[in-house]
């Protein structure tokens with residue numbers, strides 16, 4: 001089981017590590033939940049492989065079970081089998097949806113399959129305002145009527161959905177996914193303009209195509225979808241997690257280490273790896289991934305987060321942590337989630353010189369940070385603080401690591417395998433009762 005079952009825990013991180021060795025990345029968290037939701041679109045058994053052993057997968061499994069699916073999640077084999085009945089339930093309850101924001105992605109498939117859906121408003125990371133207006137506008141364009149009632153989004157399309165042109169104001173990943181998953185079973189043609197181009201969208205498009213959907217333009221800003229009457233179940237291997245792979249790349253550079261990352265796609269991390277090269281790291285391709293070697297203090301690197309193929313917002317805390325120990329000063333601009341800078345306050349507790357102003361942060365690097373108790377505010381902040389602890393003098397305690405467990409299966413085990421002194425222990429000061 002994942003950590004919530006064990007009660008509040010923290011990481012004890014001893015500073016002064018140089019990470020060296022090999023790690024293997026699993027399928028992407030940001031893909032598995034969407035592809036599990038996509039399984040709802042076809043009656044029968046859909047199999048997903050490369051599934052990460054994380055809390056979110058368990059919550060999504062439970063959510064699909066409550067909709068009437070038979071879900072077998074084999075953590076050892078990294079496989080999920082979703083057996084979807086002909087007649088599905090259409091209500092996704094708050095007690096599950098609030099735990100993972102990505103569960104909002106059942107909205108599109110449920111409207112498409114059932115002609116109705118009631119999905120609780122989601123929770124998820126504390127990283128700023130995360131509205132759903134693009135999802136609602138897009139699904140309305142396809143003919144669904146949507147309302148919010150008692151904390152639920154209540155949607156109906158009793159006569160089915162009809163293809164339309166949907167312009168997204170911003171290339172939102174979640175909105176692109178929801179509109180895409182409803183359009184595949186709509187009557188006629190849907191065009192999604194200004195669509196998100198993330199590799200996880202391409203992964204979803206490929207899975208839907210295997211199920212029989214007619215989609216053109218995956219990985220571009222214009223998706224064209226020709227609706228079909230029904231889809232068939234499939235077997236699909238989840239795309240490797242580029243954010244986890246990127247985290248290991250930054251970990252190697254920050255600790256002046258040498259880490260080979262297997263099952264990773266460097267082409268999904270071009271800007272991030274280029275930043276590391278500018279910081280002074282050597283980045284080499286290997287057969288199924290890449291290797292990052294750093295033999296000196298990193299140089300400061302400016303960074304701007306943008307929709308893919310720009311630098312991922314999920315890697316921004318890692319860039320900030322790297323700059324905290326770099327030679328020089330850097331400007332970081334966060335364009336996706338302003339709340340992500342909450343993390344900067346925790347980094348400052350480790351002695352980092354960071355000043356934020358709106359979307360911008362200026363980081364002046366120090367040779368070493370100074371160990372202290374800190375709190376993870378979201379998944380990536382938790383990973384970045386743990387790595388910052390490795391380049392701090394003394395001991396750092398990272399609380400609220402249930403966030404880290406949501407994105408990084410066995411993070412502490414992998415760090416130990418790379419030579420770090422990181423242990424997991426009960427958190428005596430825990431505010432979270434999980």
Ligand code: UD1
Nearest residue numbers: 030129130131132133134135170172173174175307313336
């Ligand atoms: C975002 C990231 C994605 C990452 C995921 C998990 C981007 C573009 N998306 O996806 O790469 O994997 O978090 O951390 O980097 N927005 C609205 N209205 C909406 C939907 C979104 O205003 O209806 C805004 C959001 O507030 C945000 C931006 O659009 O500023 C991008 O949101 P979106 O891509 O939908 O977020 P996620 O799907 O969570």
